[in-house]
Amino acid sequence: MPKTRMTNQRRVILEELRKVDTHPTVDELYTIVKARMPHISLGTVYRNLDLLTETGEVLKLDSAGSMRRYDGRIEPHRHVRCRVCGRIGDIFDAEESPSCSNVSVPGFTVTAVRVEYDGICDECRAAAEAQGSQAV
Amino acid sequence: MPKTRMTNQRRVILEELRKVDTHPTVDELYTIVKARMPHISLGTVYRNLDLLTETGEVLKLDSAGSMRRYDGRIEPHRHVRCRVCGRIGDIFDAEESPSCSNVSVPGFTVTAVRVEYDGICDECRAAAEAQGSQAV
DNA sequence: CTTGCTGCAAAAATTTTGCATATCC
């Protein structure tokens, strides 16, 4: 991990993201930040969000942001996603899903739960181990 | 829902998607289908996948395909997503997550579980009810 | 036949990148 600097831009992006609870898209956050820093560029927002995600200072929501994927199997089942390459695997064991009837969130009507798994696929793990990575 | 036709293109897209277990992206599926139908266009694949998703014949994976969203809160918590507008809500109650140690998938090493909720936000529900929708 | 669908190509939307300059430490 290279050294990072707390630039003005990075601080403002972080501050503004922490102020809201809307889980903004990049463009939404860009608009918010531009109100305080009219000259900031969209590229800077992208680059900083990447960095802040890597350092763990912010969270990138998993439910969004890569390419669309489709599944020809429509029976209920679950998915694992490789955190490195994005590959998806199926899980067909018949474990019952947690219930969502006890979940209540102000502003929302919850209708379904979904359980998803993160992991790493064999190929990516082999590749990571091959180059002597620290934590896999 | 308007009437739909089972065109050649639609049938081939469906057949090929059902053959694979790779959860292909649109472009991957386009490449596969083009081997059988060299003149099919990418737009047709997009349009058919949309349609087939609406009719429930295929599944669009939720974990991918919209815009990136970020969260300034990094304490462990869960999210609800409005299935209509995509808005995200936070759930901070301290329900323990299911364990992933009992999950084993060939080809993957599972490292984390995530529980997500689907639902509809108050605004979208009001809008849907206002225009006398059937099922909300 | 009629209406939904296709191919093509252009446009829109989202994300990444190159490069010269500015700025943090």
Next chain:
DNA sequence: GGATATGCAAAATTTTTGCAGCAAG
């Protein structure tokens, strides 16, 4: 002062759309 970051703008990616002709029912 040196490495890291920025702004700008161009490019790359992914998705959507308009339109004239084709084809399923």
